[in-house]
Amino acid sequence: MFSRSLRVSSSLQGNLRNFGTTKQCNVKVAVAGASGGIGQPLSLLLKQNPLVTELSLYDIVNTPGVAADLSHINSPAKVKAYNGAEALKEAFSCAEVIIIPAGVPRKPGMTRDDLFNTNASIVRDLAVAAAEVAPKALIGIISNPVNSTVPIASEVFIKAGNYDPKRIFGVTTLDVVRANTFIAEAKNLDPIKTNVPVIGGHAGITIIPLISQATPKVSFPADQLKALTERIQEAGTEVVKAKAGTGSATLSMAFAGARFAISLIRGLRGESNVIECAYVRSDVTEAKYFSTPILLGPNGVEKNLGLGPLSDFEKELVKAAVPELKKNIEKGEKFVKG
Numbered sequence: 098m099f100s101r102s103l104r105v106s107s108s109l110q111g112n113l114r115n116f117g118t119t120k121q122c123n124v125k126v127a128v129a130g131a132s133g134g135i136g137q138p139l140s141l142l143l144k145q146n147p148l149v150t151e152l153s154l155y156d157i158v159n160t161p162g163v164a165a166d167l168s169h170i171n172s173p174a175k176v177k178a179y180n181g182a183e184a185l186k187e188a189f190s191c192a193e194v195i196i197i198p199a200g201v202p203r204k205p206g207m208t209r210d211d212l213f214n215t216n217a218s219i220v221r222d223l224a225v226a227a228a229e230v231a232p233k234a235l236i237g238i239i240s241n242p243v244n245s246t247v248p249i250a251s252e253v254f255i256k257a258g259n260y261d262p263k264r265i266f267g268v269t270t271l272d273v274v275r276a277n278t279f280i281a282e283a284k285n286l287d288p289i290k291t292n293v294p295v296i297g298g299h300a301g302i303t304i305i306p307l308i309s310q311a312t313p314k315v316s317f318p319a320d321q322l323k324a325l326t327e328r329i330q331e332a333g334t335e336v337v338k339a340k341a342g343t344g345s346a347t348l349s350m351a352f353a354g355a356r357f358a359i360s361l362i363r364g365l366r367g368e369s370n371v372i373e374c375a376y377v378r379s380d381v382t383e384a385k386y387f388s389t390p391i392l393l394g395p396n397g398v399e400k401n402l403g404l405g406p407l408s409d410f411e412k413e414l415v416k417a418a419v420p421e422l423k424k425n426i427e428k429g430e431k432f433v434k435g
């Protein structure tokens with residue numbers, strides 16, 4: 098008896114050493130669109146992260162091959178393939194985190210809104226399944242136009258009667274990743290230690306980098322500030338042009354999507370001070386959905402950290418973005434409400 102309790106307490110100590118004060122838990126992550134340009138490298142990054150214990154790969158094509166390949170990596174996550182619409186509910190069932198990069202990407206000359214006709218119904222159908230079999234999952238939507246697909250998923254949950262605004266996120270992490278890179282390059286800083294919040298939405302002028310809130314603190318003459326802001330807003334188009342018709346950002350998006358998914362898991366586990374910018378239901382501005390820095394916790398959004406102090410330049414950017422966002426949001430809501 099005595100030796101048994103000793104054994105228990107030493108294994109508890111082991112756990113505390115490994116996990117600090119956070120909870121150890123099983124985490125099933127589902128990726129919808131797992132065979133795609135983003136889905137595959139995103140799934141690879143999730144597979145190599147020990148916080149993921151089950152990786153559920155859903156797509157309408159090719160998941161058996163992707164899953165067989167990833168399953169040979171010697172990391173803890175059990176990889177399962179779900180192929181075709183009839184496998185969707187099982188793929189999502191009891192997932193703690195669902196990441197959605199399903200749908201078509203841009204070609205040169207297209208805006209993200211041009212993807213609406215195809216991607217709106219894809220995201221709607223995925224949200225219908227999630228609302229039924231994983232209503233408590235934290236959902237990260239990558240599929241564009243994010244400004245509209247997040248309202249679409251939210252309206253589906255509202256219709257299903259189990260909407261929790263704390264659990265649905267538009268993934269805007271790539272905008273932050275890009276801002277960090279470009280600002281670090283401009284000032285010769287360590288890009289890993291540079292952090293630039295990016296707020297608003299995820300298309301053109303709705304992307305608002307808050308360079309005045311960058312850490313470490315930086316400053317630029319007005320013309321350079323404007324040029325850097327525009328480069329961050331148009332960075333996706335830079336990649337679309339360079340890929341010349343073969344797609345949009347996939348590798349950097351996979352990096353950003355994995356970072357966001359892992360932050361959701363760290364929040365779920367009760368880690369403190371996990372903060373990511375994300376496009377969520379919001380009352381920070383007149384736009385019903387708006388990206389700001391979010392403190393993540395066991396239920397998703399723990400606290401919306403708001404806009405923070407804005408420069409006059411940034412105030413103007415917000416003023417220009419809000420009407421555009423409202424249009425994008427209304428379009429998404431109408432799509433579900435009919």
Ligand code: NAI
Pocket residue numbers: 129130131132133134135136155156157158198199200201202203212216219238239240241242243268269270271272299344345346347350
């Ligand atoms: P892709 O065409 O390479 O892959 C999309 C995948 O979705 C394909 O494997 C396809 O079979 C799958 N798919 C299509 N319909 C589906 C359905 N009903 N259910 C499940 N899977 C389905 O496209 P890529 O490059 O991976 O881009 C995916 C989306 O991510 C696009 O909408 C793109 O605009 C968006 N994106 C978002 C970014 C962001 O920052 N939020 C950045 C870059 C891209």
